[in-house]
Amino acid sequence: MLEVGPAWEAELIRLSEKEGKSLRATARALGVDVKTVIRHLARLADCRQEENFIEVGQSLIERRTRWLALIAPHPQKGRKELRALGPADYCWLYRNDQKWLFENLPPVKSRKGAAGCRVDWPGRDRELGARVGPVAHAILYAPGRPVRVTISAIGKKLGALGILQRNIDKLPVARASLEGVIETRDSFEIRRVRAAARELLRCGESLEPWRIVRKAHLRPEYPASVAAEIERIIYAFEKGVIHGDEI
Incomplete structure (x- = not known):
């Protein structure tokens, strides 16, 4: 049985993380109780978190330093141009240190012609x-x-x-x-009715309400004013008051 130490912790990590054994199975394999396994796993997790924090902090300083060195010789360049010069540092800072990054970027350029342009x-x-x-x-x-x-x-x-x-x-x-x-819907449908009637006569077809409605592509419940126009056209044509090109 291993004593608690680096080798024991390595075995703990192998059993619990790499092999995915349960807490009880891990404790049994190491010859300890479940509480001991939980305590050491928690301590190892805290250590890892601290190591990650230190690593991120070091990376933060390095990337900030590189970014400032990158933008210093390019005071006239805009945000997109600077990003193209250092895409890796820009993306890392954008994800992890956005407030600082925005404080160390040039202001957003206004669109050309947007300012001072007055419309007559x-x-x-x-x-x-x-x-x-x-x-x-x-x-x-x-x-x-x-x-x-x-x-x-x-x-x-x-x-x-x-x-x-x-x-x-x-x-x-x-x-x-x-x-x-501008036309109302009713006035537009009346104009469609007249166009449909002219087209029917041009094709040698008789003027009947259903033919005009179909030809004009009217909605099923067309208004009374449109129905009255259909009747007027048919009556006037049958009486010879109007001809096809006069509709």
């Missing part, structure tokens, strides 16, 4: 306001399947969707122009 909102407002009408007209009379005239559709055509969405309060002229041309 009145001028931008007048420009966009003047372009809204023609763009809306182009959407209304574009060939093919109808597209609803919305702020989104107009903004995309203008290349200014983000400005209209985020800064509409600064664009009173443009906002008034938009409010005068």
Whole structure:
């Protein structure tokens, strides 16, 4: 039986950690009680923790020293450039000593052009306001399947969707122009009904409510105003009041 000492502790570590034996089995193999095993394992754990602490402390000093030596000759370089020069020390300090690292980094560079750049909102407002009408007209009379005239559709055509969405309060002229041309859902569906009726007649098909509804891709419960427009178109066409290209 081994006496308590370095060899005994080595055997304790082998049995409990490497072989994964239980406390009782380890105590039986070493000829001691379970409490003795627990006491020595706790002491060994404390020693390891202290050794790790000392090792980390030494590494901390070394890495801080290296980092300061690295940044000293490069006062004009930014954070990314310094990180590229010493990636290992940067990452270690970021994980283990972040507060100190940030105190020893250059300030974050502001984006070029962000400061002091003022937008001429009145001028931008007048420009966009003047372009809204023609763009809306182009959407209304574009060939093919109808597209609803919305702020989104107009903004995309203008290349200014983000400005209209985020800064509409600064664009009173443009906002008034938009409010005068954007379509409600009902008015858009009426326009789709008319386009569907023209297409049916062009293809030689009869005007019947179900055909128009299907061709216009209307939602199942379309509003009464749309139903009334379908009836008006069919009645006017049957009476000869309007022709296909007049719908």
